Amino acid sequence: MRVVISIGGSVLAPDLDADRVAGHAAAVERLLDEGCEVGAVVGGGGTARDYIGTARQLGANEVQLDQIGIDVTRINARLLIAALDDRAAPSPAHEYEEAGEALRRGDVPVMGGVMPGQTTDAVAAALAEYVDADLLVYATSVDGVFSADPDSDPDAEQYGRLTGTELVDLVAPMSRGAGASAPVDLLAAKLIERSKMRTIVLDGTDPERIASAVLDGDHSGTDVVPDGCESAWP
Numbered sequence: 001m002r003v004v005i006s007i008g009g010s011v012l013a014p015d016l017d018a019d020r021v022a023g024h025a026a027a028v029e030r031l032l033d034e035g036c037e038v039g040a041v042v043g044g045g046g047t048a049r050d051y052i053g054t055a056r057q058l059g060a061n062e063v064q065l066d067q068i069g070i071d072v073t074r075i076n077a078r079l080l081i082a083a084l085d086d087r088a089a090p091s092p093a094h095e096y097e098e099a100g101e102a103l104r105r106g107d108v109p110v111m112g113g114v115m116p117g118q119t120t121d122a123v124a125a126a127l128a129e130y131v132d133a134d135l136l137v138y139a140t141s142v143d144g145v146f147s148a149d150p151d152s153d154p155d156a157e158q159y160g161r162l163t164g165t166e167l168v169d170l171v172a173p174m175s176r177g178a179g180a181s182a183p184v185d186l187l188a189a190k191l192i193e194r195s196k197m198r199t200i201v202l203d204g205t206d207p208e209r210i211a212s213a214v215l216d217g218d219h220s221g222t223d224v225v226p227d228g229c230e231s232a233w234p
């Protein structure tokens, strides 16, 4: 199975804890040992938001803020690369072709951001489409997609399953400024919708959950399925 895993910065590096990063690398290595091909995309988390917030106060425009965010995602990507050692390509891929070549060589390509105006959610969706992945997993800080932000609305209800179009409709009204938070960004949702990519959004704070979802289909997050698909898996 070929899988792309998007690891939120708030999941991989809410602080600088080597054991946490090593745990995520170990989950990726377990997938490799089970015969999966893995591509990884890493987000910027709270560190990116802190830098973006400070630069916004200094008058930076949104593209400049996005560029700062991209730099932080690439630093976080380097942490995962360090933990994966010789199983990863040695530096974060800046382009999908570069990532695809690493995957063909048998290395794990690790990407951060690539261009302003989006988040690493979209990078992961584009990489998954580019490499014809069988599965895309978003490991984020909440267990799936909810009817409202579960961090601020106690009545938010989790969706067990959504179609690509339902996901697009849900995230379309959400903020798109640099550093914004959403289960996935709008471009990612549109790429998932058009590629009919089998996608899971789950709580990835325990990296073993990511491995279980990929290897056993065992998770408690949200499945995103192609439009018109009645069952969880096409």
Ligand SMILES: Nc1ncnc2c1ncn2[C@@H]1O[C@H](COP(=O)(O)OP(=O)(O)OP(=O)(O)O)[C@@H](O)[C@H]1O
Binding pocket: 007, 008, 009, 010, 011, 042, 043, 044, 045, 046, 139, 140, 141, 142, 144, 145, 146, 147, 148, 149, 150, 151, 152, 180, 181, 182, 183
């Ligand atoms: N409808 C919703 N369903 C799920 N999460 C939502 C929703 N609306 C807002 N969110 C927020 O989205 C956040 C997850 O996205 P966020 O981009 O902040 O983190 P991430 O995926 O770990 O990536 P990173 O921290 O790198 O940006 C959750 O913490 C949650 O508060």
Ligand SMILES: O=c1ccn([C@@H]2O[C@H](COP(=O)(O)O)[C@@H](O)[C@H]2O)c(=O)[nH]1
Binding pocket: 009, 042, 043, 044, 045, 048, 065, 066, 067, 068, 069, 070, 073, 112, 113, 114, 115, 116, 117, 118, 119, 120, 121, 123, 177, 178, 179, 180
């Ligand atoms: O391709 C990209 C990826 C990211 N950004 C900017 O970085 C921050 C942090 O990324 P997250 O994926 O949200 O952790 C994001 O909010 C964007 O401002 C980008 O511009 N392009």
